[in-house]
Amino acid sequence: MIPYGKQAISQSDIDAVLEVLNSDFLTQGPKVPAFEAALVNSSQASYAVAVNSATSALHIACLALGVGPSDWVWTSPITFVASANCALYCGAKVDFVDISPSSYNMCPKLLEKKLIVARENGTLPKVVIPVHLAGQSCDMQAIHALSMRFGFKIIEDASHAIGGRYLNKPVGSCIYSDITVFSFHPVKIVTTAEGGAVLTNSVLLADKMRLLRSHGITREPENMRGDSDGPWYYEQIALGFNYRMTELQAALGISQLNRLEEFVARRHYLANRYHSLLTHLPLSLPHQHPDAYSAWHLYIIQLDLSQITKTHLQVFSELRSQGIGVNLHYIPVHLQPYYQDMGFKKGDFSHAEHYYQHAISLPIFFGMTDEMQDKIVNVLSDIVE
Ligand SMILES: *Cc1c(COP(=O)(O)O)cnc(C)c1O
Numbered sequence: 001m002i003p004y005g006k007q008a009i010s011q012s013d014i015d016a017v018l019e020v021l022n023s024d025f026l027t028q029g030p031k032v033p034a035f036e037a038a039l040v041n042s043s044q045a046s047y048a049v050a051v052n053s054a055t056s057a058l059h060i061a062c063l064a065l066g067v068g069p070s071d072w073v074w075t076s077p078i079t080f081v082a083s084a085n086c087a088l089y090c091g092a093k094v095d096f097v098d099i100s101p102s103s104y105n106m107c108p109k110l111l112e113k114k115l116i117v118a119r120e121n122g123t124l125p126k127v128v129i130p131v132h133l134a135g136q137s138c139d140m141q142a143i144h145a146l147s148m149r150f151g152f153k154i155i156e157d158a159s160h161a162i163g164g165r166y167l168n169k170p171v172g173s174c175i176y177s178d179i180t181v182f183s184f185h186p187v188k189i190v191t192t193a194e195g196g197a198v199l200t201n202s203v204l205l206a207d208k209m210r211l212l213r214s215h216g217i218t219r220e221p222e223n224m225r226g227d228s229d230g231p232w233y234y235e236q237i238a239l240g241f242n243y244r245m246t247e248l249q250a251a252l253g254i255s256q257l258n259r260l261e262e263f264v265a266r267r268h269y270l271a272n273r274y275h276s277l278l279t280h281l282p283l284s285l286p287h288q289h290p291d292a293y294s295a296w297h298l299y300i301i302q303l304d305l306s307q308i309t310k311t312h313l314q315v316f317s318e319l320r321s322q323g324i325g326v327n328l329h330y331i332p333v334h335l336q337p338y339y340q341d342m343g344f345k346k347g348d349f350s351h352a353e354h355y356y357q358h359a360i361s362l363p364i365f366f367g368m369t370d371e372m373q374d375k376i377v378n379v380l381s382d383i384v385e
Contacts, residue, residue, distance in 0.1 A: 005187035031250035043172030045199035047206035054183030054196035056243035058086035108142035135295030137166035140176035159183035160297035163264035192249035216240030267296035282307035
């Protein structure tokens with residue numbers, strides 16, 4: 001089976017992890033700060049805090065922005081459940097803003113409409129979480145302008161988008177947001193096995209998130225309420241978690257980040273090749289906005305079912321049975337049973353639901369060869385033509 005995504009581990013990655021195993025620190029050593037410095041360097045944000053997953057990153061990002069009970073958090077229905085769950089962890093309420101049918105990202109026009117209604121009802125969101133689906137940035141200028149007008153904070157869920165650019169600046173620079181979140185799960189662009197990070201330009205938010213990553217404990221005298229009892233002394237000043245990244249993960253991350261541009265360039269090559277090989281088929285190819293340089297985490301097609309004699313499920317199943325590890329990103333979050341129990345129902349977000357009935361993620365990853373891609377294109381052509 002050709003998988004839809006796969007990590008690319010080099011000998012240098014392996015050497016970097018082995019070096020840590022033979023060192024004094026498996027956790028809380030020098031590699032995590034070095035990885036954070038590398039993330040700051042590549043994203044051009046001022047601060048990075050590395051954690052054990054993007055899910056943890058989203059949680060502490062919400063907490064740092066003050067999300068709590070009675071607050072609203074809005075995100076896209078076409079995302080992984082973690083983008084919405086982070087608000088529920090804080091006791092807040094979740095709502096969704098439908099996607100644009102061309103970019104599959106949160107639609108700024110629909111966001112504006114929903115904000116106008118929310119202002120009348122007194123239910124404006126505290127935080128909006130745009131998700132850069134497949135690695136293509138959302139229209140952050142428009143979303144940022146709305147945040148100024150309606151007074152909400154922005155967390156970019158850039159789990160798919162490290163190495164991507166928006167208006168010629170790296171995704172993660174936080175020019176149009178308060179915090180950006182990256183994921184380093186093995187299917188994403190760069191990996192630390194499990195792992196994530198938050199980026200921000202605010203020293204206050206960075207300090208808060210560093211505190212929440214490790215039990216809410218500080219060893220900095222200037223942050224303590226009392227005087228130090230001695231060299232062993234620390235104070236817990238918030239309710240934090242153990243969301244720390246290990247030294248092994250950070251060493252892998254540093255090594256992987258060295259190849260970020262190479263990883264994304266290869267994904268661009270493969271995406272461009274798909275564009276030209278698939279143009280004649282009854283499908284829509286992923287539309288690219290000129291403002292965005294995608295990281296191409298996913299290559300998502302939509303079937304033109306009016307021109308295909310098979311159903312979406314049949315096309316998907318035939319691809320799988322012929323060794324093409326396609327996937328579907330994502331089941332709209334509001335249709336998950338857990339969210340339906342909160343009152344969401346079919347029909348609530350029609351663009352997202354239409355997308356779900358037509359979308360298929362084709363394999364795309366650094367190690368995919370031209371031959372693999374030719375096979376995928378040939379199998380897909382035979383199925384839909
Ligand atoms: C992968 C992913 C997450 C969660 O990442 P983890 O590192 O696995 O916790 C969150 N949001 C989106 C959009 C993702 O793709």
